[in-house]
Amino acid sequence: MTTTLERPTAPPGGGDRKRRMPGNGRLLLGVLVVWVLGWAIFQGTATLEIGGADLTDFHLWLNSIRDGFDQARAGSFFFEYVIGGISAVIDATVTGLRDLLSQPSFPRPVPEIGWLGVVAIFSWLAYALAGLRSAVMVLVGLLLFGFLGYWEDSIDLLIVTLVAVLVCVVIGIPMGIWMARSRRATAVLTPILDAMQTMPSFAYLAPLVLLFGIGPASAVVTTLIYALPPLARITAHGIRSVSPTTIEAARSMGTSRWQILRTVQLPMARRTIIVGLNQCTMAALSMATIAALINGPGLGQPVAQALQSLDIGNAFVSGIAIVIMAIVLDRTTTAASERAEVATRRGGTPRSRRIGLIAGGVVALVCVYLSRLYIQLAQFPAEPDLGTPLAAGVTAFTDALVRAVSGLTSALTSVVSTVLLNPLQSLLAGSPWWLMFLVLLAVAYLAGGWRPTAIALVCLLVILGTGLWNEAMKTLTTTIVATLAVILVALVIGVWMGRNRRADTAVRPILDAFQTIPPFVYLVPALALFGPTRFTAIVAAVAFGVPVATKLIADGIRGVSPTSVEAARASGTTAWQMISRVQLPMARAAVVLASNQGLLNVLSMVVIGGLVGGGGLGYYVVAGFSQGQLFGKGLAAGIAITALGIMLDRVAQYAAARYGRR
Structure with a gap:
């Protein structure tokens, strides 16, 4: 379908400008051709690449600001009394809470409230706010933290x-x-x-x-x-x-x-x-x-x-503890919202529940008292120890699995790198900065119009000013590849869910569970399978971005007018024609929104991937914390990431709005 750059209006002299103006698809193709030709001519020149230990004047200035902050804290009213007070x-x-609940409180060798009291208090709070099931879930979750060997860290x-x-x-x-x-x-x-x-x-x-x-x-x-x-x-x-x-x-x-x-x-x-x-x-x-x-x-x-x-x-093991906490908090707050609605309809608390709350409160107070009195109830017992054998078993299983699938994972990494990552990175990071600058502005204009183009211009100038243009293009490379994978997977699964109620019932709880997992945890299985490479960051980013994008597409497909679907079915369309010519075009706004949300999730995860060899801007953010002389470079990388994220988000949102109107 041919689209125009702006809403069609009658041009001076009459006639239909929409018919004479080439579509965005053709213009994008023209931009791509010019880009590739420019890359072929100027490849490797003016890429603004700098060495890992090299610092620009901007990075040195940020280092000096850090030093100035350190000095200013001593004599500045703002730092001493405002920031220092906060x-x-x-x-x-x-x-104070750690001394109360998790860490030894001097001169006591244990916290003020031992593990038994902590378990009792949180379980009673869950019962009061969300009900008996949530209280049991909180009880089991807290005990698992201790049995896995991460009681203090979990609390x-x-x-x-x-x-x-x-x-x-x-x-x-x-x-x-x-x-x-x-x-x-x-x-x-x-x-x-x-x-x-x-x-x-x-x-x-x-x-x-x-x-x-x-x-x-x-x-x-x-x-x-x-x-x-x-x-x-x-x-x-x-x-x-x-x-x-x-x-x-x-x-x-x-x-x-x-x-x-x-x-x-x-x-x-x-x-x-x-x-x-x-x-x-x-x-x-x-x-x-x-x-x-x-x-x-x-x-x-x-x-x-x-x-x-x-x-x-x-x-x-520590990642599993985080997942348990995420599930417990998610289910408890969700149950609390449902109980709030029920309580509003009833207009009061039943007598049996009031008795349960009072009895539970008394039991919790007794447990707190006992946990202060007996060392065995204050310090979480070392047995049963589920964490050590689980860690050993996971390590052994991972080693065996990696040996078994190393050929497949290596081949997959090689194919993706050779077919997508390396050529795209060569185009993005190997093109002169001025050519990429113009290409990105052109794409922003064709996707969303003048407003996102203006935002993109400011963001690109910020990235250029950080001195990390080349690293930003490398991060953009992995972001684009991971986003394409997210959209592809989300389209396949989302269309299936949108067209099949049973599939939706089976798959949606899995997506909900994956969406509950904090992004940090996704790095663990990806690192186990693929080792410390940039492909590991991409795999983790895809796993993190797929759930929300898939649910948006599924909801968009299901929201297509039943009348349109029935009319298309009556005309004898096949299943593929129904998807490609009716449902996906009519759910285009949902697809673009899913792409936007998937892209933002991918960007945040690709950056975290700097911890496992993802490279790009994420690496320098991490290095800025671990190496004092690279602090300025790490801070500049954070600024560049922010500018890149804002640019991608604004362009995607304006594109979604434009396609939604059409």
Whole structure:
């Protein structure tokens, strides 16, 4: 189908400009031809490639800023009392909770509340908020943390996550209410929330280290920035979704705006807000794991250490503990949203439940007392030890599996590298920077028009200014290859799910489970199969990006008008014709949106892949934390990643909007 650059209007002198103007497909083909010809002529010149240890003036300037920050902390009112005060409060809160729940509290050799008390408290809270099933799930999950050998790390990760979520609730829910009730607030805050969600998680780390240093404060603030947007957005959506008729009825009775909010909007939006809290919690857990790179306490540290030493067994066990925590938190918050709706309909708490809450609270208090009294109930027992034999078994199984499939994995890596990665990287990173600059601007214009082109121009100038243009093009290469794989897999599975209810019922829970897993964990099986290479980062990125893209496409296919489908079936179309000529074209907006979301997930995962040999910008972000002289280069890489992510997101969103209108 031929499309035009802008909405068709009658050109001066009459006639139909749409018929005379070549379609975007032809223009894109022309850009590709010019690009390839330019690459063939100028290949290897003006690529702006620099050595791994080389630093530009911008990198040295960022290093000097870091040194200036270190000096400024000593005598600056802002750093000493504002930033220092925030950091001190967060550090004191996290440290106090760790002394209370997970780490020895001097002079005690054990925490203030031992493991039995911690298990009892959290199980009772789960029962109070989400019901008996969730309480049993929390109980089993907490015991598994100890049996796997990661009790302290698990509780530390839970503490960082819950502290960040609590701060998100304090900030995010009022922000969402403000956005729902004020268009100006929405106009001001939406771009900020967009930037917070678009920035790959790695990009948060280096700037916050400058402000808060390395430790719990940086981990909590990083997690807060990443987890706040979904809570604020979903809260605003829930408040806006309250029926206008209900609000008018309340207003006609003389209630004030505050009373309407307190007695009508918040109760009716309660379930939606708790869904936002669920998304906030999962985002916080994901980011708190990655924050281990800046010395954030928790399970991220053993995972990162195991990945760096290629210890697949221990990486798997600690990764399993993270997955268990993700599932427990996800299911508990989901159950809490459902219970909130039931409680609203009932209008009160049944007597049997009140008795259960009181009895459970008494049992929890007794367990806390006993855990303070007996050392065996304060320090998690060493037996049964499930972690050590599981790690050994996983290591043995992985070694055997790698030996068995090494030929297949090597061949797959070689084919993908030879057919896709190497040629595309040669085009992107081997072309002169000015040629790639113009090509990317042309693609942005043809995909979305002038606005994304202007955004792309700013982002490309930022990337150019960081001095890491060549590394950014390498990252863009792996991002494009992984995104293409995500779209292909999501199309096949999504179309199947959209056309087959049984397939949807069988596959969707698997996709939900994969979507629950924090991105850090995806590196473990990918590293086990493919070793430390850039292909490992691509495999992990595909696994991370497929679930959300697949569900969007499935929903888009199912949303196609049944009348159109029946009309096409009556005309004798085959199944393939139905898919290619009816359902996919009519679900094009959903496909483009799925591509956008898949691309953003892929970009964040490809960057994390710098931990396992992914190269590109992610490598320098990681190196910036481990090597002091490369801090400026790592911070510049984070800036370049952010610019690349914003550019890709804006272009994809404008393209989705354009195709959706058509």
